[in-house]
Amino acid sequence: MTSFPKQVEFHEEGPREGFQMEKATYPLADRLELIDALAATGLKQVQCASFVSPRAVPQMADSPELFARLKKRPGTRYTALWLNDNGFERARACEQVDLDGKIVFYVTEPFSQRNNNCSVAENRERQLRWIDCYIALGIPLEQAYVVTSFGCNLGGPVPVSAITDIVRWLADVCADRRIPFPAFYLADTMGWANPEEIKRRVGAVREIVPQARIGLHLHDTRGLGGANVYAALQMGVELFDSSVAGLGGCPFAEHKTGSAAGNVCTEDMAFMCEELGISTGIDLEKLVEASRLAERIIGRPLNGHLMHSGTLAAMRG
Amino acid sequence: MTSFPKQVEFHEEGPREGFQMEKATYPLADRLELIDALAATGLKQVQCASFVSPRAVPQMADSPELFARLKKRPGTRYTALWLNDNGFERARACEQVDLDGKIVFYVTEPFSQRNNNCSVAENRERQLRWIDCYIALGIPLEQAYVVTSFGCNLGGPVPVSAITDIVRWLADVCADRRIPFPAFYLADTMGWANPEEIKRRVGAVREIVPQARIGLHLHDTRGLGGANVYAALQMGVELFDSSVAGLGGCPFAEHKTGSAAGNVCTEDMAFMCEELGISTGIDLEKLVEASRLAERIIGRPLNGHLMHSGTLAAMRG
Numbered sequence: 145m146t147s148f149p150k151q152v153e154f155h156e157e158g159p160r161e162g163f164q165m166e167k168a169t170y171p172l173a174d175r176l177e178l179i180d181a182l183a184a185t186g187l188k189q190v191q192c193a194s195f196v197s198p199r200a201v202p203q204m205a206d207s208p209e210l211f212a213r214l215k216k217r218p219g220t221r222y223t224a225l226w227l228n229d230n231g232f233e234r235a236r237a238c239e240q241v242d243l244d245g246k247i248v249f250y251v252t253e254p255f256s257q258r259n260n261n262c263s264v265a266e267n268r269e270r271q272l273r274w275i276d277c278y279i280a281l282g283i284p285l286e287q288a289y290v291v292t293s294f295g296c297n298l299g300g301p302v303p304v305s306a307i308t309d310i311v312r313w314l315a316d317v318c319a320d321r322r323i324p325f326p327a328f329y330l331a332d333t334m335g336w337a338n339p340e341e342i343k344r345r346v347g348a349v350r351e352i353v354p355q356a357r358i359g360l361h362l363h364d365t366r367g368l369g370g371a372n373v374y375a376a377l378q379m380g381v382e383l384f385d386s387s388v389a390g391l392g393g394c395p396f397a398e399h400k401t402g403s404a405a406g407n408v409c410t411e412d413m414a415f416m417c418e419e420l421g422i423s424t425g426i427d428l429e430k431l432v433e434a435s436r437l438a439e440r441i442i443g444r445p446l447n448g449h450l451m452h453s454g455t456l457a458a459m460r461g
Numbered sequence: 462m463t464s465f466p467k468q469v470e471f472h473e474e475g476p477r478e479g480f481q482m483e484k485a486t487y488p489l490a491d492r493l494e495l496i497d498a499l500a501a502t503g504l505k506q507v508q509c510a511s512f513v514s515p516r517a518v519p520q521m522a523d524s525p526e527l528f529a530r531l532k533k534r535p536g537t538r539y540t541a542l543w544l545n546d547n548g549f550e551r552a553r554a555c556e557q558v559d560l561d562g563k564i565v566f567y568v569t570e571p572f573s574q575r576n577n578n579c580s581v582a583e584n585r586e587r588q589l590r591w592i593d594c595y596i597a598l599g600i601p602l603e604q605a606y607v608v609t610s611f612g613c614n615l616g617g618p619v620p621v622s623a624i625t626d627i628v629r630w631l632a633d634v635c636a637d638r639r640i641p642f643p644a645f646y647l648a649d650t651m652g653w654a655n656p657e658e659i660k661r662r663v664g665a666v667r668e669i670v671p672q673a674r675i676g677l678h679l680h681d682t683r684g685l686g687g688a689n690v691y692a693a694l695q696m697g698v699e700l701f702d703s704s705v706a707g708l709g710g711c712p713f714a715e716h717k718t719g720s721a722a723g724n725v726c727t728e729d730m731a732f733m734c735e736e737l738g739i740s741t742g743i744d745l746e747k748l749v750e751a752s753r754l755a756e757r758i759i760g761r762p763l764n765g766h767l768m769h770s771g772t773l774a775a776m777r778g
Contacts, residue, residue, distance in 0.1 A: 297776050335770060338736040339691050366773075367687055367729030367766030368736075374656050374688035405770060412684030419655040419685075449684030453652060453722060456683075459614050 149382035151423040154410050155189040155359075156182050158438060160204075160225055161407060162391025164194060166442065169203045172210055174441045181434040182388060183220040186426045187410075189244075191223045195231035211238040232277075245278035245285040245326070247271040251306040252299025255292055268310075272317065279321060288314055289329040289361065293345060295336030302336075304348050311352045327357040327383055332372070335365020335405055339375030346379045359383030364390065364447070365405035373413050377422065386410040389435040390447035409448045411435050415455060428455050466699040468740040471727050472506040472676075473499050475755060477521075477542055478724060479708025481511060483759065486520045489527055491758045498751040499705060500537040503743045504727075506561075508540045512548035528555040549594075562595035562602040562643070564588040568623040569616025572609055585627075589634065596638060605631055606646040606678065610662060612653030619653075621665050628669045644674040644700055649689070652682020652722055656692030663696045676700030681707065681764070682722035690730050694739065703727040706752040707764035726765045728752050732772060745772050 159179050163170055175192075182190050192214070198205035207224065216222055221242040226232045235241045249264075249271060250256035256264045271288075278285050290310055295301050311328065318325045330345055346358055360376050360383070362369050373384060385407060392406035411431045414424045428450075435451035476496050480487055492509075499507050509531070515522035524541065531539055538559040543549045552558045566581075566588060567573035573581045588605075595602050607627055612618050628645065635642045647662055663675055677693050679686050679701070690701060702724060709723035728748045731741045745767075752768035 295773065295776070300776065300778055336773060338733060340737055364766060365770045366732055367726055368733050369687070370685055371687040371691035371733060374691060405766065409684055415683055416655060416685050416688060420657055449681060449722065453682045456612065456653060459612070459617065461617055 147380045148377050148420060148422050149380050151425065152377070152382050152384065152414075152417050153188055154414060154424065154426065155191065155223075155383070155385045156187045156388060156410055157191045157385050157407055158182070158387035158389065158391035158410065160191040160194050161387050162389075162438065162442070164201055164203050165392050166203065170441055172206055172213065175210060176213055178388075178434065178437055178441060179222070180215065180217070181430070181437050183217045183222075184427075185430040185434060186424075187220060187431075188425065189221045189223055189242075191225060194225035194227075195234040196225070196227055208234065208238050211240045214240050216240060236281075243283050244287060245274075245283045246287045246289065247274050247285065247326075248289045248291060249310050250291055251302050251310075252292055252296040254298035255296050258298065268313070275317060275321070275323075279323065285318075285323055285326045287329055287359070288326045289331050291331045291333045292336070293330035294332045294338075294341055295334065297334045304345055307345060308348050308352060311349050315353055325353055325356050327359050328353065329359040329361050329383070329385070331361035331385075332363055332365075333361075335363045335368075337362065337372050338368055339371045342372050342375040343379055346376060346381060350379075357383055359385065361385040362408045363392075363405050364408050369408040370412065370416065373408055373416065377417070377420065384408070384413060386413055388431065388448070389438040389451055391438055391442070406447055409435075409450075411450045412448055415450050419456075429457065464697045465694050465737060465739050466697050468742065469694070469699050469701065469731075469734050470505055471731060471741065471743065472508065472540075472700070472702045473504045473705060473727055474508045474702050474724055475499070475704035475706065475708035475727065477508045477511050478704050479706075479755065479759070481518055481520050482709050482723075483520065487758055489523055489530065492527060493530055495705075495751065495754055495758060496539070497532065497534070498747070498754050500534040500539075501744075502747040502751060503741075504537060504748075505742065506538045506540055506559075508542060511542035511544075512551040513542070513544055525551065525555050528557045531557050533557060553598075560600050561604060562591075562600045563604045563606065564591050564602065564643075565606045565608060566627050567608055568619050568627075569609060569613040571615035572613050575615065585630070592634065592638070592640075596640065602635075602640055602643045604646055604676070605643045606648050608648045608650045609653070610647035611649045611655075611658055612651065614651045621662055624662060625665050625669060628666050632670055642670055642673050644676050645670065646676040646678050646700070646702070648678035648702075649680055649682075650678075652680045652685075654679065654689050655685055656688045659689050659692040660696055663693060663698060667696075674700055676702065678702040679725045680709075680722050681725050686725040687729065687733065690725055690733065694734070694737065701725070701730060703730055705748065705765070706755040706768055708755055708759075723764055726752075726767075728767045729765055732767050736773075746774065 193207035194204045224235045224241045260267050387407035388410045390406040390409035414426045417424050439446045510524035511521045541552045541558045577584050704724035705727045707723040707726035731743045734741050756763045
């Protein structure tokens with residue numbers, strides 16, 4: 145009935161997603177301490193910062209300095225987010241950024257227009273140019289995301305075919321260029337997913353590219369984050385984006401946009417995996433400590449659960 | 462692969478569990494308003510208050526007055542909690558309490574000693590006396606709970622056999638007395654459950670009493686509440702205790718006892734059911750309004766998700 149993966153990899157987004165969402169800016173030293181605490185848990189990838197307009201996102205204005213001051217631990221990749229050529233060039237200029245070739249697809253016109261100022265089809269062509277850019281620079285194409293894969297507040301329900309169309313198109317593109325098909329991420333950007341839709345959509349992708357790694361980027365907007373991860377595990381999904389302490393959620397009053405709830409919580413989901421016998425490579429006790437550090441830095445109670453209750457290790461004796 | 466129930470029944474515990482956990486006491490009028498708002502959503506059972514020592518739990522000292530002032534809606538049962546003869550007599554003295562015959566089993570000695578001041582075996586004999594008391598009074602035996610069904614902070618892991626022993630014993634007791642076997646509830650009192658253990662233990666109970674209704678009383682102590690409910694739904698479980706807005710959780714600093722996290726959140730779990738096509742009989746929009754009322758009464762942000770993001774109905778157009 146279940147076909148759990150043997151091991152699961154969590155890509156930590158807290159340091160970028162968490163602090164970017166906050167109104168305040170936080171001292172570089174605090175953010176560096178959190179990043180190091182996260183890397184020390186065994187997390188294989190930590191997204192540390194974004195290279196976006198400092199005017200629009202002042203919290204991330206010091207990303208170059210942050211990367212310059214990182215003391216990197218072996219076994220962890222320290223990644224960054226960029227959204228356009230300018231951001232990419234700024235990220236490339238930082239020696240310590242681990243560049244992960246990433247492309248992002250849209251499936252509804254209004255959200256593509258709002259975020260990209262272009263149509264879904266035009267954005268797809270732009271991703272083609274990113275692919276060729278990565279190839280030219282020798283950067284492997286690692287991740288393809290489909291945002292609002294389960295539904296969109298602006299564009300409504302998203303048919304499965306909107307996703308499978310992209311999968312087929314991208315499979316052709318990769319075959320043409322003789323590059324491997326990247327890990328394919330379904331992003332539940334606005335919290336529309338439910339466990340059965342997770343299974344349906346993961347299954348539909350896998351039918352077309354059975355060998356591809358599939359990932360999920362889930363937000364806990366409507367309280368189904370954990371159930372969605374469990375459903376994905378039942379489908380053998382082995383890649384999850386997540387945030388320590390559930391970082392990324394806005395303070396409560398601002399939740400009503402429906403698009404700003406935090407990612408699923410890294411330590412809660414890693415705890416679930418370990419309880420299910422699925423290896424994460426993460427030291428859970430250290431991760432709980434890191435989540436408590438995040439709470440001390442942010443200065444208000446965060447949404448994680450395990451951080452407030454502790455693991456079961458001590459109680460099992 | 463899945464065998465969802467056609468419909469699911471949530472037993473609301475927020476008005477009792479939520480306010481009992483808070484340090485403050487709240488005006489009777491506010492609690493009555495919340496209870497009425499909950500009943501108006503279509504919830505079939507709302508646990509309104511407890512009849513326990515007013516010295517130990519001053520928040521519930523006015524339970525008789527609360528029940529006296531209830532304006533009951535047809536279709537909803539207004540229940541109460543009691544823990545001993547004295548509490549039961551006080552509950553019986555309130556005309557408007559819908560008495561539900563309930564028994565509670567323990568599976569670890571230290572927790573039974575702490576809560577009952579007697580052994581697990583002695584507590585089982587006490588439950589036998591409750592059963593006979595209910596029979597004598599013509600009150601149907603409706604619910605049998607096993608607390609710390611998945612593990613106990615004081616007593617450690619709980620073997621499946623500790624539960625199945627109780628099931629077999631109770632089946633004999635009911636057969637002897639020619640009364641129906643009650644709904645059998647596994648309570649994850651301290652947040653040890655994970656989805657696979659839900660399936661294993663529900664399956665073990667069902668093997669012995671295939672016709673019995675099975676219920677779950679889950680706390681979201683470690684962030685697995687939603688995944689645990691989903692796993693239970695996959696097993697066809699149709700009865701859940703829950704709290705509006707996740708009420709019952711202590712303010713954060715006190716979570717570290719590991720036993721005081723809130724119940725799973727009624728509206729988040731009802732939303733999941735409805736998204737999965739499982740009928741709940743609940744008007745979700747009204748329930749979201751009730752959860753926001755609870756937040757206004759308590760006066761701080763509560764743990765529910767849907768209450769802050771809203772349902773998808775409006776966005777689906």
